[in-house]
Amino acid sequence: MFSPHTVVAPRPDLPQRVPDDRSSGKVVVVGGGLAGVTAATVLAERGLTVELLEAAPRLGGRLGTWPRTLPDGTEVTVEHGYHGFFRQYYTLRDVLRRIDPDLAFLRDVGGYPVESREWESEDFSDLPTTPLANLAALVWKSPSFRLRDLRKVDGREALAMLRYDPVRTFAEHDHRTTAELLDSFGFSERGRAMLFEVFAHSFFNTEQRYSAAEFLAMCHFYFTGNPEGLGMDVPTDQYAATIWDPFTRLLEKHGATVTTGARATMVVDGPGGWSVGVDGGPTRTARHLVVATDVPATRALFERSPAFATTGPRLAGQVAELPGGEPYVVARLWCRGDVDAAHAPFTGVTRERILDSVTLFHRIEAESAAWASRTGGSVIELHSYACPHDASRDDLVAEMRHELAGLWPEFAALEVLDVDAHLYDNAPGFDPGTHARRPGVVTDARGLRLAGDWVATEIPSALMERAAVTGVLAANDVLREEGVAPEPVRSIAPRGVLARARG
């Protein structure tokens, strides 16, 4: 039950590569985030002619990087934000093993405490790894789940977490919000704040807008169905050096073309396959198209594409209706001095208006550590995963700094030497009632596949793992059409330990 589940089995009976005679169709992949890079890598390895188009100057998308010169003249690389690489991300890890077979660039971040001003901090990452034992230990050990509180819990409702089924759970729970679901559980205020609110925010959504079924799917994937525990790994150095430069080299080694600074402007299906218009460059043509852009970019791409509503009427309607997630802010601060050595490298924060997490980059990442040890400083990153829609970036950053000073008083005394802050609006939303219309990898637009963390699949996955899984599934659909064996896929158990048999 808890060993990895084979979703797509190897097919040694089929050819593993397309023939070398170049008779196979060319592939254009639009979007060079994790999903697009995954699809491009799998396809290039199998001998297809692949071009990867990325609008930004560098690969990476929401895991991307950019250079910055600090006031002291130091050249640094800034990431889009801290990322936790969970151990049940089997597909992502298989993809990353192509650039580092031992995943030596990842290391355990250690604990994962959740802090608030109201209650003592708790760390849920040191629970047993086996599902059910982890739940029992949580209830037994955690001060947020006292016996007197548990008497008020509606066990029948709460068991929905263990009954996860990718069809039934959505049929029964997608119509309501996570807030309504949590109300029905009856957990204490503290249990709800410490465990569930932080968790809902991590998906760039608020309880009030997030589908209860999506939330249950996330409980299954990260906790109740996850045999690897809540521990997470982090790259030991900045992501350009550890992830994106190695992927560019790997893709080029397999003969793929990686074109950055190339924004796709429209896609048109014609007799010779897909034509992809590119800002400031020639139009590309391809038999196979993988669209691996984020939600706003995909919507804009299809809206600008003439006759798209006729080429893929269902897909055009689905993408036009897709909800967006909440705005989010990431601010990295270079400071003189450091916060208390006892703080964990990554801390989740609950019950602040804006601040959701704090990362001490100088304690996990080589480049930041080198700057901090040379200057006696610290590199502190603040995230708000679901912030108010009407606030400015600078006000949000000021508020996060103020809230951190309330939590960690010594932070107020640090001199902030430089700030790199961004407010974004490109996370996917998972509003109640939208699941049935969420597009999957294979679409009604012939030869066009979707990949990304917002694309539907029944394979348990989210965030980076969803991007990698849908990237592989998109590549597999191209391989199927070319008569080539699929890339194997494994996942955690597809259904919860108490899921009823489907009738």
Ligand SMILES: Cc1cc2nc3c(=O)[nH]c(=O)nc-3n(C[C@H](O)[C@H](O)[C@H](O)COP(=O)(O)OP(=O)(O)OC[C@H]3O[C@@H](n4cnc5c(N)ncnc54)[C@H](O)[C@@H]3O)c2cc1C
């Ligand atoms: C602050 C932050 C923290 C996060 N933390 C975690 C975490 O701890 N764990 C986790 O699993 N996930 C985390 N995530 C989520 C994770 O980053 C995403 O799920 C993942 O990176 C999505 O990858 P993607 O390829 O689907 O999309 P993206 O990374 O958005 O890639 C889409 C790409 O398409 C490009 N593009 C857009 N339009 C065009 C166009 N017209 N032509 C060409 N290219 C185009 C974009 O520039 C971009 O590179 C976090 C995200 C953020 C923002």
